[in-house]
Structures are given as structure tokens and as C-alpha cells.
Amino acid sequence: MKKLISILSILLFIGAISANAQCCSGSAKGGPSAPADGCAVTPQSSEVKAYYFHATKRCVTCEAVEKVAKETIEENYKGKVTFESINREKEKDNPLVKKYKISGQTLLLVKGDKMVDLTSAGFMNARTKPEKFEKRLKSEIDAML
Structure with a gap:
């Protein structure tokens, strides 16, 4: 049972990191990102x-x-x-x-x-x-x- 919980925890952790990497890599390339998703908004202006x-x-x-x-x-x-x-x-x-x-x-x-x-x-x-x-x-x- 402990082994199953450990495996599920690792999979959840990897999934979270993967989702964050995809999200933020999209905004770095100039793609749209949602304000609530934790990723940076594409820079367009200094004003x-x-x-x-x-x-x-x-x-x-x-x-x-x-x-x-x-x-x-x-x-x-x-x-x-x-x-x-x-x-x-x-x-x-x-x-x-x-x-x-x-x-x-x-x-x-x-x-x-x-x-x-x-x-x-x-x-x-x-x-x-x-x-x-x-x-x-x-x-x-x-x-x-």
C-alpha cells in the first residue's frame, strides 16, 4: 500500500511540473496565457x-x-x-x-x-x-x- 501511494505521489508531482512547464513555455513564445494560471503575461510594453x-x-x-x-x-x-x-x-x-x-x-x-x-x-x-x-x-x- 505504501508503495502504491509513493508511486501515485511521484506521478502527481511529475504531472504538476509538466503542466507548469508547458504553460510557461507557451507564454515565453508569445502565446496567450491566463492571468490566474501562474504564468507570466507576454511582455509587450513598458507602459x-x-x-x-x-x-x-x-x-x-x-x-x-x-x-x-x-x-x-x-x-x-x-x-x-x-x-x-x-x-x-x-x-x-x-x-x-x-x-x-x-x-x-x-x-x-x-x-x-x-x-x-x-x-x-x-x-x-x-x-x-x-x-x-x-x-x-x-x-x-x-x-x-
Whole structure:
């Protein structure tokens, strides 16, 4: 029984390493990779970009995330950081929707191969504690600049 468990453990370990190697080798060759998969995003630029992906119908919180993010970036980083709002339902063929495998409301900061997902922070704070969300957003942007 111990031998069977050892063999299964080794196979699981080898499978995990193999999957990670395939994933990251694809992104190194310029192929798309999902943000949640742990692999680097293909470097394309040295500028910081903020992308807010949303649906056609939006709740008050969804709108607050966009409003706070856009205003914070325009007021503090004009010319240094770009903000783009993308309707993922109307723009299903948008290369960014495909590249980041977006399926829900998502706020991303991207600079070359570095990406920060601020979706949770935005949805937890943009409506009720916008100053807290703004502080986190600025902190992440400052670290990328």
C-alpha cells in the first residue's frame, strides 16, 4: 500500500511540473496565457495600462469600480498610465478579452510581463470605501512605475 501511494505521489508531482512547464513555455513564445494560471503575461510594453472589463448590464458596484479607477488614474497618472474600459459582451473578439481569458468583471493593471488583478479590492471597496480602493490602486501603480 505504501508503495502504491509513493508511486501515485511521484506521478502527481511529475504531472504538476509538466503542466507548469508547458504553460510557461507557451507564454515565453508569445502565446496567450491566463492571468490566474501562474504564468507570466507576454511582455509587450513598458507602459502601465489599466483594463476594466465589464458586462453590458452593470450594478452600482461595477460602475463604482470603473469610476474610482478611471478618476484616480486620470487625476494622478495622466500621461503615465492609460485606462481602458472594455465591454466584454459587445467585444467578445477583443484580443485582450481572449488574451486574459476574461469571463467576468475584471480590473487589471499590466506592464510588460507583470500583471496585477485588482478586481477583489475594487469590488470590496469602490462603493463603500473608495478612498481605501484608491490607496491600493495608487500603491500598485506606483510599484509598477
